[in-house]
Amino acid sequence: MGSMDTSELIRSVPTDLFLGGEWVPSGNRATFPVHDPATGDVLAEVADAAPEDAMRALDAAVAAGRDWAATPPRERAELLRTVWSKISERADDFALLMTLEMGKALPESRSEVAYGTEFLRWFSEEAVRIAGRYTPAPAGNGRILVTKQPVGPCLAITPWNFPLAMGTRKIAPALAAGCTMLVKPASETPLTLLLLAQIFAEAGLPAGVLSVLPTSRAGDVTGPLLEDPRLRKLTFTGSTAVGRALAEKAGRSLLRTSLELGGNAPFVVFDDADLDAAVEGAVAAKLRNGGEACTAANRFHVANSVREEFVTKLTERMASYRLGPGTDPDTTLGPLINENQKKTVIELVEDAVAGGARVRLGGETPEGPGWFYPATVLDDVPRSARILREEVFGPVAAVTGFDTEDEAIAAANDTEYGLAAYIFTRDLDRALRVSDALESGIVGVNRGVVSDVAAPFGGIKSSGVGREGGTEGIEEYLETKYIALR
Ligand SMILES: NC(=O)c1ccc[n+]([C@@H]2O[C@H](COP(=O)([O-])OP(=O)(O)OC[C@H]3O[C@@H](n4cnc5c(N)ncnc54)[C@H](O)[C@@H]3O)[C@@H](O)[C@H]2O)c1
Numbered sequence: 377m378g379s380m381d382t383s384e385l386i387r388s389v390p391t392d393l394f395l396g397g398e399w400v401p402s403g404n405r406a407t408f409p410v411h412d413p414a415t416g417d418v419l420a421e422v423a424d425a426a427p428e429d430a431m432r433a434l435d436a437a438v439a440a441g442r443d444w445a446a447t448p449p450r451e452r453a454e455l456l457r458t459v460w461s462k463i464s465e466r467a468d469d470f471a472l473l474m475t476l477e478m479g480k481a482l483p484e485s486r487s488e489v490a491y492g493t494e495f496l497r498w499f500s501e502e503a504v505r506i507a508g509r510y511t512p513a514p515a516g517n518g519r520i521l522v523t524k525q526p527v528g529p530c531l532a533i534t535p536w537n538f539p540l541a542m543g544t545r546k547i548a549p550a551l552a553a554g555c556t557m558l559v560k561p562a563s564e565t566p567l568t569l570l571l572l573a574q575i576f577a578e579a580g581l582p583a584g585v586l587s588v589l590p591t592s593r594a595g596d597v598t599g600p601l602l603e604d605p606r607l608r609k610l611t612f613t614g615s616t617a618v619g620r621a622l623a624e625k626a627g628r629s630l631l632r633t634s635l636e637l638g639g640n641a642p643f644v645v646f647d648d649a650d651l652d653a654a655v656e657g658a659v660a661a662k663l664r665n666g667g668e669a670c671t672a673a674n675r676f677h678v679a680n681s682v683r684e685e686f687v688t689k690l691t692e693r694m695a696s697y698r699l700g701p702g703t704d705p706d707t708t709l710g711p712l713i714n715e716n717q718k719k720t721v722i723e724l725v726e727d728a729v730a731g732g733a734r735v736r737l738g739g740e741t742p743e744g745p746g747w748f749y750p751a752t753v754l755d756d757v758p759r760s761a762r763i764l765r766e767e768v769f770g771p772v773a774a775v776t777g778f779d780t781e782d783e784a785i786a787a788a789n790d791t792e793y794g795l796a797a798y799i800f801t802r803d804l805d806r807a808l809r810v811s812d813a814l815e816s817g818i819v820g821v822n823r824g825v826v827s828d829v830a831a832p833f834g835g836i837k838s839s840g841v842g843r844e845g846g847t848e849g850i851e852e853y854l855e856t857k858y859i860a861l862r
């Protein structure tokens with residue numbers, strides 16, 4: 377199928393609930409609007425799932441669970457592979473849809489399609505490699521058989537910033553492992569996962585294995601699920617505040633829980649770094665996804681001896697980014713997701729500047745509709761500035777200086793978060809020493825993009841629990857069973 381234009385695409389994307397394998401039309405039920413961040417206009421009205429819908433979806437997931445778990449891994453793998461190939465054929469439609477509902481520039485959306493679909497292919501390959509072990513008991517009185525079984529029905533709650541990838545990174549390993557899944561997409565960007573559900577249905581996914589439940593009442597809809605003993609796992613990606621609240625609820629039911637939460641990534645440039653490479657890495661780490669990535673470099677700690685040169689070059693590179701509607705072919709930086717996010721970015725910049733930070737680029741909000749904010753560089757950011765502690769989730773680079781390696785490590789670790797960190801140095805010993813000392817789940821050494829479907833992605837401290845992707849990702853959906861043999 378060829379690519380569609382905007383109105384054709386929006387008309388063709390499902391806006392109903394995908395409940396247990398069936399499309400449930402909005403009918404008399406309420407709908408909620410999805411906005412275009414470039415204009416603030418309503419793009420589509422989507423059926424608003426109610427708590428009863430979620431319970432029906434769970435009934436269906438439980439009913440389908442046994443058969444899906446017993447489906448040969450090769451068949452589960454082939455289904456994921458078919459969906460991977462169907463999305464790849466419709467890559468342009470997925471990219472345009474994400475740009476429309478999330479705002480990011482089209483090249484960013486295209487990268488996300490490539491990244492997001494790859495989880496389907498990767499986990500189609502992992503589905504057939506779920507292994508256990510068989511060993512003699514040390515006392516010689518028996519044998520130990522260890523097997524892996526699917527966890528059971530799972531609930532996934534996903535954010536708006538990567539509307540496809542944050543869904544496929546959960547759905548693909550869950551289905552590969554033999555679990556059934558209910559997904560609640562972010563209310564800002566439900567359309568992408570509804571289109572994905574349509575493709576799963578076309579590919580022949582059995583009823584009940586996957587449900588997609590857009591809703592404007594996230595807490596009301598997911599609350600009863602978390603209390604239902606038939607649900608066996610919660611996997612959440614989103615803010616630390618919401619993750620914490622959900623973990624408390626999940627804890628009451630002792631649910632298996634994976635949390636991919638907020639970040640506050642440090643980007644450390646040592647005096648021996650290749651500065652041009654560091655600037656390229658910095659631009660990627662900062663402006664990928666318009667700065668709205670949990671891995672986004674938030675704080676740039678730069679050796680004072682090279683700081684001025686680094687900041688001058690960074691400013692030059694970030695100035696070349698063109699702010700505009702994501703659908704405009706000349707745009708390299710799209711709008712932020714919504715008014716609230718724009719307010720947060722403005723507030724954090726104002727706070728830093730009030731404390732003495734120097735604006736080297738941007739810092740002024742353009743007039744007109746849409747939630748635009750320009751690429752911004754702040755230097756001399758004071759230690760007290762909120763932007764050094766809070767995730768800005770926008771195209772703002774906050775730079776501070778350091779003199780010694782210990783000082784750089786201490787500054788980098790001075791945060792409650794621990795998702796990604798970046799270091800630039802030509803000294804291998806230093807790279808390994810500092811990587812060991814950084815309190816983060818991921819370290820990028822001389823590179824500004826760390827995400828890879830084949831690598832375990834996840835954080836420590838307030839950035840979460842568990843890993844997605846890699847060979848580790850499927851383990852999150854598997855229980856270990858020990859069978860004691862005589
Ligand atoms: N670590 C990661 O892999 C990762 C990836 C992407 C985004 N994030 C983080 O996500 C945040 C941005 O995403 P966001 O604004 O969508 O986060 P958010 O926490 O506001 O929302 C995430 C999801 O949780 C839902 N939600 C909100 N309140 C809820 C409640 N009371 N009960 C149940 N569900 C609820 C939302 O509707 C959405 O689907 C950032 O902090 C970012 O760092 C982390």
Ligand SMILES: O=CCCC(=O)O
Pocket residue numbers: 537538541668669670671827833
């Ligand atoms: O926003 C966080 C996810 C980013 C990624 O997976 O690369």
